[in-house]
Amino acid sequence: MAGFLKTLAIVACLTLPQMAEAARDKIALVIGMANYQFLPPLQNTLKDANGMAQSLENIGFDVTLSLDSTTQDMTRVLEDFAFRSEVADLALIYFAGHGVEVQGENFLLPIDVKASNNRDIQRQSASLKQLLAAVDNARKMRIVILDSCRDNPLGDEIDLDTVAEAQAASDQTRGGGGGMAAVDPDRGTLVAFAARDGQVALDGTGDNSPYAEALMKKMAQPGLEISLMFRQVRDLVLEKTGNLQEPHTYGSLTGVPFYLSPADxxxxxxxxxxxxxxxxxxxxxxxxxxxxxxxxRSMLGLAYMRLNPNVGRFDPVAAVSFLQRAADAGAPEAQFELAKLYERGTGVAADPQKALELYQAAALQNFPDAINDLGFLHHQGGLGLSANPQKAYTFFQRAAELRHPQAQFNFAALIDDGLVPGKGPEEAAGFLYAALRSGSTDVLNLLSERPNMFKLETRRALQNKLQEHKFYQGSIDGDFGPGTQRGIRRAYGLED
Incomplete structure (x- = not known):
């Protein structure tokens, strides 16, 4: 069982406290479309995009600004941003321009789109799914903001003249009626619409749209937690537009507080x-x-407040109450945190069976921490479970495939020791590379200081993986010398 012993080197990091995030590496892609070749132009979108880019730079973002992009431009910039986002704590995309809903899916239109039917739009435009994919691998937080709420007003056949007439009829909106379709992004991803699905976004009478103006104001406010920030943006836009436009957010954020502009x-x-x-x-x-x-998420935050023994509001019983409400509503992180309290007997009588049920409930919703912990419980035996290493490995694999960094390392170690049938050095190297890209400092340190804990074939496969992504140009010999170490650091996101 030498392979499993490797994992013990980093198991301890599973119990370290999570950190509040004022992201050190924040990147943003700001896209503004105005001068459409075959659709009505938009008035404020370029001003909104330029203003947003400046506002994000002012609070520490590395910003890429793309104005009046063609289909080819959008494809290229999204591909580049997707690769860069893998080593960023926070990746944010802001789009201001024409957007349409086609058969339940949202599309953002480049300036050269020329569509006579829905298939043209699907082929020539960027879908919201593509924008989400471009931020998907950011380490801590992923945000997509659409200041673009349009629909396909004529169903399957698009009559551009009618669209133009509808646009000309009102210079105070950025599109016809109907708005964008609701979305359900993955946990840790926030999608913000300038207007609730089914509504349209107003262009405003000033230099910026009401939504962009409110967003730029609130994102610069130091120490404003992100969920409250978007709530306050909503309130400002409702006030500014006389309740005609209500911004809306979709997504399930983690329970870690996050600040676009941290307090001093x-x-x-x-x-x-x-x-x-x-x-x-x-x-x-x-x-x-x-x-x-x-x-x-507010319930979860309030529970965390009451689990801090260093402040006057310490009240584990109240924390259990908040977590129970959130768990009953189906929040997997609350289920996981409540399981730990039942396991330890904090704020509630210890109940191993209840703890196990809560871990399992969170795991059923693909909550990686719960899945990884179930792996250890099955491997070692705990909470009434009998030791079952083979079943444990299936949990480690699930958590690894959900990009849990420690599980990625652990599963790579199990593969390296031949404990996972059907998987070999290539798969082990793939999980090690993924753990580096996901930002695991423990994995970086272990590969830097103790690379020989892995077999020669796995080390060669990792060199191949680094070379494939242009982080390493040396020999594929399994010797983790200066060149390979430099490649490992670059894959992690550290520059020389």
Missing amino acids: GGADSVGTSEAWSSMKPDQEEQLLALADLGDT
């Missing part, structure tokens, strides 16, 4: 409970109000 001194060096506890009273009041409306 930052907030990325303390654990989750401490970070939530450091919130100002007015933000806690907003969380309480949102919790009363059924917002499970």
